[in-house]
Amino acid sequence: MNFPAIKLPLVNTYLETLNGQSLPKKYSGLNFVSVFCGGGGLDLGFSLAGIKPVFSSDVIPSFCATVAKNLPKHVVEPHDINLLSGNYVLDKVRAPVDIVIGGPPCQAFSILGDRKSRDDPRGQLAFEYVRFIKEIGPKAFLFENVPGLLTVNKGKDWEQLLEFFAAETGYKIRWTKLNSVRYGVPQIRQRVIVVGFRDEVNFRWPAPRYAESQDQSELGMIPPLPAWMALEDVENLPNHVLREHGERVIERYSTILPGGRDRKDHTDRVHPDRPSGTVLVGSGAGGGRPFIHPFEHRHITVREAARLQSFPDWWEFSGGPTSAYRQVGNAVPPLMAKAIASEIRLALGK
Template sequence: MVSKEYLSLSEAAELIGKNKETLRRWDREGKLTAVREPVSNYRVYKRTDIQTLFPEIFDIKVHETEEDHGEPKKDYNVIELFAGAGGLAIGLEKAGLKCLALNEIDKFACATLRKNRPQWNVLEGDIKDFDFKEFKNKVEVVTGGFPCQAFSYAGKRLGFEDARGTLFYEFARVVKDVNPPVCIGENVKGLLSHDGGKTLQGMISILDEIGYNVVPVKVLRAVNYNVPQKRERLILVGIRKDINIPFEYPKPNQKIFTLKDALKKGELYDCDVPASAGAKYPKSKKEVLDLVPPKGYWRDLPVEIQKEYMGGSFYLGGGKTGMARRIGWDEPCLTLTCSPAQKQTERCHPDETRPFTVREYARVQTFPDDWQFEGSIAQQYKQIGNAVPVNLAKEIGLSVVKFLNNYYSSLNPK
C-alpha cells in the first residue's frame, strides 16, 4: 500500500479536488511532478509537494462558533425541491429554518419524510405537476438538489425558456414564482465541468434573467463541516437583485471527524451506532476482502488474487483505490454511494468483512439515529447515499440565517 508519505494519482486528485487528467497535465507541465515510490515503483505524488502547492488543505482556518450566526430574527420559511430522504431539510431545520413544503417524486423517500415529520407538507410527484404561486412572497428560501442535465442552446445566451424540459428549469420556475430573497441549488462537483462548463453558465444566466445574482459557486468538502466523510457538493447561491447584502459561505472547521467518530460514542453521537439490517457479501467476495487490512485496497492482496479479482482492470492505469477498499477507523469514510457493495466503490467495515449497515450508512451521513427510512433495504441505502449530509446542510443553513438576519435588519434599521 502507498505510504502516507506518498499519494497515488487517485488519492492526490481526491485530496486537492481536481480530476486525474488535470494532475497528469500538471505532471507534464512540471507544476506538480509525480515520482517513483521507492517500494512499489508506482508513479505517486509526495505529500510534501502537494502541501507546498496547496497549503490551505493542510492549514484549515478555524470555524466561527455557531453563536456568531445568531438565532433567526423571525420565522424563515423554506420550500425544498427534489427533497429526497430529508438530509438537507433536517440540516436546515437544525439551523432554525422552517420547511413550508417539500417536493419529491420518489415514493419511498416521501414515505420517509412523512414517517419522521408528519407535520411537513410533502408534495409527492413530478415537480412539473405542482404550482407554487400560492407561496409568492411567503418564503425566504427555495432550495433544490436538481440533477445535472445538459441544455439545448437556442442561441449564444441560454434563456429561461430554452431550458424547458430540464429539472433546473422547474427549479428556476419555482424561484421565479415564489420570489424568495435567496435560492440555493446543490449538485455534484462534476457540474463545474459538465458540457465544458456550459451547463453551469446556462444556470447562472437563467437565474440572472429571472432576477437573481449568483454568488461565486463553491464546492464544499463535507469533511470540513462536521461530517466524517470525504464527500463534496457544489453549492449555487442566488440572491435577489434588489438585495445588496453579501452572502458568506460557512467557514471550514479545524476538526476532522473519522469513521470512529461516526460509529462509536463520542463528540458526534452520544452512543455507539444502533444495530440494524445491512447487505452481505457473497462468499467469494468475502474471502478476498478478508485479506485486505484496514485502510487497504486491492493492491494489498497477493498478486495472483489481484489479477483474478481485478480481471482486465489489473493491467490498466490508475489507482482504482475504491476497489476492494476497507475503511480505517482513524480516517473519514470515502463518499458513500447508493449501494454499499459496488465493486468500483467498495466501503468495507474496518473490523468485520461486510458492507456498512443501514444505520452505519446513516451515521456517516450524520442523520439522527431516530430518523427512520422507509422501503426495502436497497431503497434505504439509496435514500441515504443520495442525501446531503445533515451536518453540512446545517452549516449552510446557519449561513443562510446570518444572511437573512442581516437582510431584515437592513430593512428596519434601528
C-alpha cells in the same frame, strides 16, 4: 510518590454532537420549501438551523415518507417537478415562502448547453427548477449538486447554468464548492452550492472548523474526524440491517486492508483512522456499492452510511434497503447543510 495511571473512557464527541441535534421548539420566523428532497439531508439541516419546513416534495414516494416521518407537521407530497406549480405550493402553505431549496439530479445539466435539451426530460429539470423558483418568489434559494458539474463541456455548461439562474430569476447569485469534512462530518464529500438572493444582503459562506486532510495541518483547524467515530454502538438502531454475504465474498473481503479496494466488485474498505471517502450507494440503474466495514467483512449498513453522512440516529429512512441506501447516498450531509442554512438565516436578518 507514583500514582497508578487511570485510563479514562474515550468519549465519542462526534456521536455526542450528532445525537445532540434536535429540532427547535420555536423557529426563527423564516420558512422553506424543498423540492428533490430525497432522504432529507437539506431539509434536516435547514430545520436544525431554525428554519421552518412548510412543504417538501420528491417524485419518489418512499423518499417523501422519510421526510414526513421525521419532520412532521408540514406538507410532504410526492410530485413530478414538471407538474408542480408554485401557485399550488403557495395555496397549500397559505403563507409567503422565504427560501426554496433543492438539487435536481446531475444528469439534467450535462446537456444544458443545447437548447434542444428542453425536449429531454433530464435536461428539463434545470429549467423547471428555475421556473418553480420564479413562481414562488422567495427571498432566497439554494441549489446543490456534484462537483463534476463544473467540468462538463469544459466548464461551458456551468457558466451557462449560472447565467441562466441570474437572467431568469434576477437574483444575486453566489456559488462555491464545499467539503463536508470541514464541517465536522467524518467523510470526504464535495458539493457545489449556489445561493441566490432577491435583494442585496451580507452573505458569507460558513467558515470551516476542520482541516481537509490528516496529512497536512492547517493553522487553527481541528484535524478531520476519523470514520471509526461514526461506526460505534449501532446495534439495535433503526435501519441497521446486516446484509448476508456468501462465503467467497467474505473470504475476499477478509484480504482487503483498511483503505484498500476489492478488485472484483471495486468496493472500498473504510479506513477507520481517516474520514471515509464519499458515500456512494448507487441508484436504481446500478452504480456505487456500500463501503466495506473497516473491521467486519461485510458492507456497511444503511445506518452506518447515515452516520458517515451525519444523520442523527433518530432520523429513520422509509422504504426497502435499496431505497434507503439511495436516500443516504444522494443526500447533502445535514451538518454541512445546517452550517449553510445558518449563514442564509443571518443574511436574511433572522
